[in-house]
Amino acid sequence: MVSADVARNIVGIIGNVISFGLFLSPVPTFWRIYKAKDVEEFKPDPYLATLMNCLLWFFYGLPIVHPNSTLVLTINGIGLVIEGTYIIIFIIYAAKNTRWKMLGVLALEAAFMAVVVAGVLLGAHTHEKRSMIVGILCVIFGSIMYASPLTIMGKVIRTKSVEYMPFFLSLVNFLNGCCWMGYALIKFDIYITIPNALGTIFGLIQLILYFYYYRLSPKKGKNVELPTVLTKNAVTSGNVSVTIEK
Numbered sequence: 001m002v003s004a005d006v007a008r009n010i011v012g013i014i015g016n017v018i019s020f021g022l023f024l025s026p027v028p029t030f031w032r033i034y035k036a037k038d039v040e041e042f043k044p045d046p047y048l049a050t051l052m053n054c055l056l057w058f059f060y061g062l063p064i065v066h067p068n069s070t071l072v073l074t075i076n077g078i079g080l081v082i083e084g085t086y087i088i089i090f091i092i093y094a095a096k097n098t099r100w101k102m103l104g105v106l107a108l109e110a111a112f113m114a115v116v117v118a119g120v121l122l123g124a125h126t127h128e129k130r131s132m133i134v135g136i137l138c139v140i141f142g143s144i145m146y147a148s149p150l151t152i153m154g155k156v157i158r159t160k161s162v163e164y165m166p167f168f169l170s171l172v173n174f175l176n177g178c179c180w181m182g183y184a185l186i187k188f189d190i191y192i193t194i195p196n197a198l199g200t201i202f203g204l205i206q207l208i209l210y211f212y213y214y215r216l217s218p219k220k221g222k223n224v225e226l227p228t229v230l231t232k233n234a235v236t237s238g239n240v241s242v243t244i245e246k
């Protein structure tokens with residue numbers, strides 16, 4: 001019979017794979033931004049929130065805070081690199097006011113992490129206390145990360161269009177929450193359970209909204225020139241432009 005530790009490690013490895021997929025799921029969005037040289041109506045909120053979340057979980061997974069958390073440490077280290085790349089691309093192509101707002105948020109996140117690291121290492125001298133303090137912060141910011149797409153969900157409801165809520169991001173977000181919640185429940189860790197339970201719920205809501213509004217979303221079209229119909233009074237011919245939906 002498989003022990004709880006072995007089962008947890010297996011689920012954790014699967015969780016790492018899904019989390020890696022979650023981090024990569026916005027690639028089509030950023031490829032679109034790169035080609036358009038414009039962030040269009042996309043929001044930076046999820047990427048800023050995910051960066052902060054990765055910073056805290058990376059700190060939580062360090063041996064000086066919570067020993068034997070290699071899986072948590074590695075995937076969030078990878079996440080830091082990927083999310084940092086997204087944010088750099090977003091800053092390059094964002095409007096000036098958005099760019100300055102993002103830089104301000106990044107400065108606040110850096111200052112906050114510096115205070116957390118100094119406070120935990122200097123003020124808490126056992127793994128239990130350090131794990132509790134950082135774990136509570138991870139719950140708060142993990143919940144913010146999973147809730148950050150609410151701004152996009154509101155836009156979907158207002159516009160009745162899912163254009164700016166990528167399907168694969170919503171799907172992988174849901175799967176990631178499910179997997180890490182299972183990981184936390186095998187050998188109960190409340191700090192991992194709470195944010196990922198919320199992630200499962202928010203991910204499910206996003207999927208429901210996507211499928212509901214997908215058919216209502218306006219389809220992109222292309223212009224095709226067709227000759228005009230000549231009447232007996234016409235002395236010249238011309239072209240008219242019509243739109244044919246894909």
